[in-house]
Amino acid sequence: MDKKRLLKDFDLPLLLYLFLIMALGLINLWSASAASGYPFHIKQLQWYLIGTGFMCAACSFDYRKLSNYSGYIYAITILLLIIVMVAGKKVSGSQRWISLGFFNLQPSEPAKLLMVIVISSFLAQEDKEQFGLTDLIKPSLLVFIPFILIFKQPDLGTGLLILIIFASLVYFVRLKWSAFITIFAFLLCAIPLAWKIMKPYQRKRIEIFLNPEADPFGGGWHVIQSKIAVGSGGLYGKGFMKGTQAQLNFLPEVHTDFAFSIWSEEWGFVGAVILISIYFLFLLRCLNIAQNTRDKFGSYLVFGITAMIFWQVVINTFMVLGLLPVVGIPLPLISYGGSSVITTLLGTGLILNVKLRRSLFQGS
Amino acid sequence: MKKSEDKKNNSKIKVFSTKIRLKRFDYKELDQRLRLVTYARLFLFLCFLLICTRLWYLQILKGNQFKALSEKNSIKYIRLQPYRGNILDCSGRLIAGVEPSFNIGIVLKDVKNVEWLIERLAPLLQLSPTDIRMKLVASKNQPSYLPIIVRRDATWEELSKVEARLFELPGVVIEVAPSRQYPFGPVAPHLLGYLGEVSLEQLRQKKFANARPGDLVGKSGIELRHQEELSGISGYKMIEIDARGRLVKVLKIKRPEPGKDIQLSLNLDIQLAAEEALSDKVGAVVALDPRNGKILAMASSPKFDPKIFARGVTKDEWKELNNPLLTPLVNKAIQGQYSPGSTFKIVMASAGLNEHVISPSSTFFCNGSFKLGRRRFRCWKKGGHGQTNLYKALVQSCDVYFYNIGLKLGVDRISKYAKGFGLGEKTGIDIKGEKSGLVPTKNWKLRRFKEPWQKGETVNYSIGQGFLLVTPIQLARLISAVANGGKLFRPEYLLNTEPNLQGIVPVKSWILRTIIPALKGVISDKHGTARICRIEGLEIAGKTGTAQVIKQKKRREDEKMVWRYRDHALFVAFAPVKNPKIAVAVVIEHGGHGGSAAAPVARAVIDRWFKLQMPKPSTIIEQTAQKEKAKVHG
Numbered sequence: 001m002d003k004k005r006l007l008k009d010f011d012l013p014l015l016l017y018l019f020l021i022m023a024l025g026l027i028n029l030w031s032a033s034a035a036s037g038y039p040f041h042i043k044q045l046q047w048y049l050i051g052t053g054f055m056c057a058a059c060s061f062d063y064r065k066l067s068n069y070s071g072y073i074y075a076i077t078i079l080l081l082i083i084v085m086v087a088g089k090k091v092s093g094s095q096r097w098i099s100l101g102f103f104n105l106q107p108s109e110p111a112k113l114l115m116v117i118v119i120s121s122f123l124a125q126e127d128k129e130q131f132g133l134t135d136l137i138k139p140s141l142l143v144f145i146p147f148i149l150i151f152k153q154p155d156l157g158t159g160l161l162i163l164i165i166f167a168s169l170v171y172f173v174r175l176k177w178s179a180f181i182t183i184f185a186f187l188l189c190a191i192p193l194a195w196k197i198m199k200p201y202q203r204k205r206i207e208i209f210l211n212p213e214a215d216p217f218g219g220g221w222h223v224i225q226s227k228i229a230v231g232s233g234g235l236y237g238k239g240f241m242k243g244t245q246a247q248l249n250f251l252p253e254v255h256t257d258f259a260f261s262i263w264s265e266e267w268g269f270v271g272a273v274i275l276i277s278i279y280f281l282f283l284l285r286c287l288n289i290a291q292n293t294r295d296k297f298g299s300y301l302v303f304g305i306t307a308m309i310f311w312q313v314v315i316n317t318f319m320v321l322g323l324l325p326v327v328g329i330p331l332p333l334i335s336y337g338g339s340s341v342i343t344t345l346l347g348t349g350l351i352l353n354v355k356l357r358r359s360l361f362q363g364s
Numbered sequence: 365m366k367k368s369e370d371k372k373n374n375s376k377i378k379v380f381s382t383k384i385r386l387k388r389f390d391y392k393e394l395d396q397r398l399r400l401v402t403y404a405r406l407f408l409f410l411c412f413l414l415i416c417t418r419l420w421y422l423q424i425l426k427g428n429q430f431k432a433l434s435e436k437n438s439i440k441y442i443r444l445q446p447y448r449g450n451i452l453d454c455s456g457r458l459i460a461g462v463e464p465s466f467n468i469g470i471v472l473k474d475v476k477n478v479e480w481l482i483e484r485l486a487p488l489l490q491l492s493p494t495d496i497r498m499k500l501v502a503s504k505n506q507p508s509y510l511p512i513i514v515r516r517d518a519t520w521e522e523l524s525k526v527e528a529r530l531f532e533l534p535g536v537v538i539e540v541a542p543s544r545q546y547p548f549g550p551v552a553p554h555l556l557g558y559l560g561e562v563s564l565e566q567l568r569q570k571k572f573a574n575a576r577p578g579d580l581v582g583k584s585g586i587e588l589r590h591q592e593e594l595s596g597i598s599g600y601k602m603i604e605i606d607a608r609g610r611l612v613k614v615l616k617i618k619r620p621e622p623g624k625d626i627q628l629s630l631n632l633d634i635q636l637a638a639e640e641a642l643s644d645k646v647g648a649v650v651a652l653d654p655r656n657g658k659i660l661a662m663a664s665s666p667k668f669d670p671k672i673f674a675r676g677v678t679k680d681e682w683k684e685l686n687n688p689l690l691t692p693l694v695n696k697a698i699q700g701q702y703s704p705g706s707t708f709k710i711v712m713a714s715a716g717l718n719e720h721v722i723s724p725s726s727t728f729f730c731n732g733s734f735k736l737g738r739r740r741f742r743c744w745k746k747g748g749h750g751q752t753n754l755y756k757a758l759v760q761s762c763d764v765y766f767y768n769i770g771l772k773l774g775v776d777r778i779s780k781y782a783k784g785f786g787l788g789e790k791t792g793i794d795i796k797g798e799k800s801g802l803v804p805t806k807n808w809k810l811r812r813f814k815e816p817w818q819k820g821e822t823v824n825y826s827i828g829q830g831f832l833l834v835t836p837i838q839l840a841r842l843i844s845a846v847a848n849g850g851k852l853f854r855p856e857y858l859l860n861t862e863p864n865l866q867g868i869v870p871v872k873s874w875i876l877r878t879i880i881p882a883l884k885g886v887i888s889d890k891h892g893t894a895r896i897c898r899i900e901g902l903e904i905a906g907k908t909g910t911a912q913v914i915k916q917k918k919r920r921e922d923e924k925m926v927w928r929y930r931d932h933a934l935f936v937a938f939a940p941v942k943n944p945k946i947a948v949a950v951v952i953e954h955g956g957h958g959g960s961a962a963a964p965v966a967r968a969v970i971d972r973w974f975k976l977q978m979p980k981p982s983t984i985i986e987q988t989a990q991k992e993k994a995k996v997h998g
C-alpha cells in the first residue's frame with residue numbers, strides 16, 4: 001500500500017483539536033481535584049494515555065473489516081450489558097459498573113460506540129436509496145435490546161443517548177417523509193407511557209428541572225448551584241482554582257457531570273466559548289470526513305461517531321446551563337471517567353482511520 | 365452509463381481487498397448526502413449558537429447577579445422541619461406529642477481548626493472528643509454549610525454553657541428542632557416505637573422520601589408503620605444574608621406541612637394501670653375489646669425510654685437494653701412466645717365437648733397422678749381432686765381430667781382446635797415483628813425431629829406444656845373469642861378502623877356457654893384458682909396457667925429456685941361475664957403461679973376499666989384540658 005498517501009491523508013487538525021480539548025480537560029480537573037482532594041487529573045492523564053494507545057490501535061487496521069465482524073461486536077455489547085446486570089457493582093442505586101479490580105468499567109460507554117459500528121454496518125449493507133418504516137424494524141430491534149438493558153440499570157440518560165444516535169444515523173441514510181411523520185406521531189403518543197415506566201427518581205429529576213425551587217435541598221440543588229457557578233464566572237472568570245462555588249463544595253460532582261460548570265466559573269464567558277468552539281471545529285472536521293468518504297459504511301460510521309460526541313456535548317452543556325434536566329451524560333474528554341475517555345478516543349481513532357483510507361476509493 | 369461505472373468501481377475495489385463487501389454511494393446519493401451533511405452542519409451551528417447565547421445570558425447579562433450570589437453566598441435556603449403528627453389515646457389525650465428542643469451542631473464551613481474546637485466543645489457537652497469526631501466523620505458526605513448535630517435534645521445546663529461561650533466557638537450553632545415529647549412519660553413504648561436518626565438504607569426507601577440526613581424518623585412500632593402519615597412535609601425559607609451572615613430579608617417561605625395525628629384505640633388509663641402493675645415484673649399484658657378486637661392496652665415489661673434513641677444511645681444504655689434475660693427491647697406482647705399452661709384447658713374443654721369425647725357431666729377420678737405405661741404424670745394437687753367433672757376440672761385446674769381428654773382426642777385433633785382458636789399463626793396486628801407461636805402436629809414433629817410423636821407428649825400437650833407456644837396477644841384474642849361467642853377479630857390499635865373479623869371458633873355455640881360458668885367459678889368459686897381477682901360488683905371469668913420453664917422431677921417451692929428457672933405465670937380473663945367489654949391476657953415471666961402472680965395484674969387492669977365505667981365530672985374536665993393542651997402543641 002502507498003504509505004506516503006496514507007500519511008498525507010492523516011487528519012492533523014482533527015488530532016490537534018482533540019489534544020487541545022484534552023489539555024483543557026486536564027487543567028480543569030486539576031482545579032476540581034483541589035476542591036475534592038482526590039487527584040483526578042493524574043488519573044485522567046492515565047486514561048488519556050491509555051485512550052491514545054487505543055486510538056492508535058483503532059486506526060492501524062482497515063476499518064472496513066469491522067463490518068464483517070459486526071455480528072460479534074453486537075454479541076459482545078449485549079454480553080457486557082448482561083454481565084453488568086448480573087454481576088455489576090451497585091453505586092447509589094444504579095448497577096452500571098463491572099469491577100475489574102484496577103478499573104471499574106462502565107459498559108454503557110463503549111456500548112454507544114459498538115452500537116454505532118453495528119448499526120452503520122447494518123444500514124450500509126441494506127443499501128437502500130430511501131428507508132421506509134418496514135426497513136427500520138430490524139435495526140430498531142437491534143437498538144432496542146441494549147437500550148432496555150441500559151434503561152434497567154437504571155441509566156435513562158445513556159439509554160436515550162443510544163436512541164438519539166440511532167435516530168441521527170437514520171436521518172443520515174435518508175428516511176421517507178411518511179415514515180418520519182409516523183415515527184414522530186408515535187413518539188408523541190409514547191411520552192405519557194414513558195412517564196409511567198420511569199423510576200420515581202427519574203420522574204423527580206424532570207419535575208425538578210421544570211421547577212428547581214420546589215426541592216432546593218434535594219435534586220434542585222445541582223441545577224441552582226450549577227447556574228450560580230456558571231453565571232458568577234462573568235466575562236473572564238474567577239481564575240484558575242478560584243471558583244468559589246466548586247472550591248467550597250457548593251457544587252457536587254464537579255469532576256464528572258458538572259465539569260463544564262467549574263470551567264465556565266473559572267474561565268468565564270471567554271473560556272467557555274473557546275472550549276465550545278474547539279468542539280465545534282472538531283465536529284465540523286468530522287462531518288467533512290463523513291461527507292468526503294465514498295464508502296457507505298465508512299461514511300455512516302463517521303457520522304454515527306460524530307453524532308455520539310456531538311449529542312454528549314450538547315446534552316451535558318445544556319444540563320449544566322439549566323436547559324435540560326439532570327441526566328448522567330459526561331462531557332467527552334472534559335469529564336473524569338476512564339470508560340468515557342477511552343470510548344471517545346477509540347471513536348476518534350476510527351474517524352481518523354476512515355479518513356486515512358478514504359483515498360483508497362478515489363481511484364475512479 | 366451508471367451501471368458500467370459501478371462495475372468499474374467494483375472491479376477496482378476487488379484488486380486490493382476481495383473479502384470486504386463494499387457499498388459505494390452513486391452520484392445521486394452523493395448529492396443527497398451533501399445536502400444532509402449541510403443540514404447537519406447547520407444544526408451543529410445552531411446548537412452551539414444556543415449554548416453561547418445561554419452562556420452570554422448567564423455570564424454577561426445576569427453575571428453580576430450570580431456573582432453576588434456566589435461571592436457572599438447571600439441567598440440561603442433554610443429547611444423548615446415539619447412537626448411530627450401527635451399520637452393520641454382513644455379519648456384524645458396526648459401520648460406522644462412534639463415540643464421544640466435544642467440541638468447543638470457544628471457548621472464545618474465556618475470552622476478554622478476542627479481539632480481545637482472539638483477539644484473546647486467536648487467538655488461542655490460531657491462528650492469525649494472521639495464521640496464528636498465520630499459524628500463528624502459519619503456525616504462527612506453532607507455539604508459543609510449544613511450543621512452536623514453533635515448533641516440532640518440538649519439540656520438547659522449544656523445549652524447555657526455553650527451559649528455563654530458561643531462567641532469563642534466559631535462554627536458552633538444551636539438550632540431549634542421539633543422533638544417527641546411524652547407528657548405521661550414513656551407510655552407503651554413497644555407499641556408506639558421510637559424515633560432515631562434516619563439511616564442511609566432508609567433514605568433510599570420510598571417511605572422516607574421526605575426525610576433528609578440527620579432527620580428523626582420512626583424506627584419501630586407505630587412510629588415506623590405510620591411514618592408517612594406522621595412525618596409531614598418539610599418546607600423552606602429562602603433568606604438573603606450579608607457577608608457577615610446577618611439576615612437582610614426573607615425572600616420566600618414555604619411553610620412545612622405538619623404530619624397527621626394518629627388516634628389509637630388505646631385507653632391511657634388502662635394502659636397506665638397495666639404498666640404500673642407490670643412495673644416490677646417481666647412480662648406482658650394485652651387488653652382487647654372483645655366486641656371488635658380493638659386494643660385497649662398493650663404493655664411489655666421492662667419498658668424503655670424512647671427518647672434515648674433520638675438523642676443517641678450510650679454504651680451502658682445499649683448494654684442494658686440488650687440484657688438477654690430481661691430483653692427490654694422485645695415487645696413481649698407480640699414477640700414473646702410462651703407455653704400457655706393451664707389456660708390451654710379452655711381449648712381442651714371446648715375440643716372435648718365438640719368432638720363428643722366428653723359431655724358436660726362426664727367425670728374422671730383424680731388421685732393426684734395419671735399412669736401412662738410406666739410413666740406417671742402428676743396433677744398439680746398432690747392428693748388429687750377425687751371425682752371430678754368439667755366444672756370442677758376448670759375451676760380447680762385439675763390436670764388429670766385433661767390428660768384423659770387429651771389421650772381420647774389425640775394430638776392432631778387437639779391441634780385442629782388450637783388453630784381454630786387462632787393459635788400458631790400471627791394475629792395480623794399491623795406492626796412489624798409479630799411472632800406466630802407454634803402448634804405442633806404429628807407431621808410437624810416427624811419433619812422437625814425425625815421422630816414419631818409420643819403418647820406422653822399428648823399428655824403434656826393437653827395441659828398446655830411441651831412444644832405448644834403462644835403469644836400474649838394470641839391469648840387475648842382467644843379469651844375475647846370465648847367472651848364474644850366465638851368471633852376472632854384481628855387486633856387493631858387505630859381507633860377509627862372497621863373491625864376486621866377473621867374467623868369463627870370451630871365449636872358449637874352452646875359449648876362456650878357451658879364453659880363460661882366454669883371460668884367464672886375460677887374467680888368466684890371458693891376453690892377457684894384466681895379468687896384473688898375478685899372485684900366487687902363485677903362478674904369476671906378467667907383461667908389461670910402456670911408454664912414450666914424446666915423439667916422437674918419433684919415439685920419444688922418456686923421461692924427456693926433461681927429466678928430464671930421459675931415457672932411462667934399466665935392468666936386470661938374477661939368482664940363483665942354478661943356483655944363482655946374487656947378481655948385481658950397476662951404473662952409474667954418466671955412469676956410462679958398464674959393465680960398468685962398474673963391474676964393480680966389482670967385485676968388491676970380490669971379494676972381500672974371498671975372504675976372508668978362510672979364517669980366523674982372531674983375526669984371530664986381533665987380530659988378537655990388535655991385536649992386543649994394537645995391543640996396548642998399541634
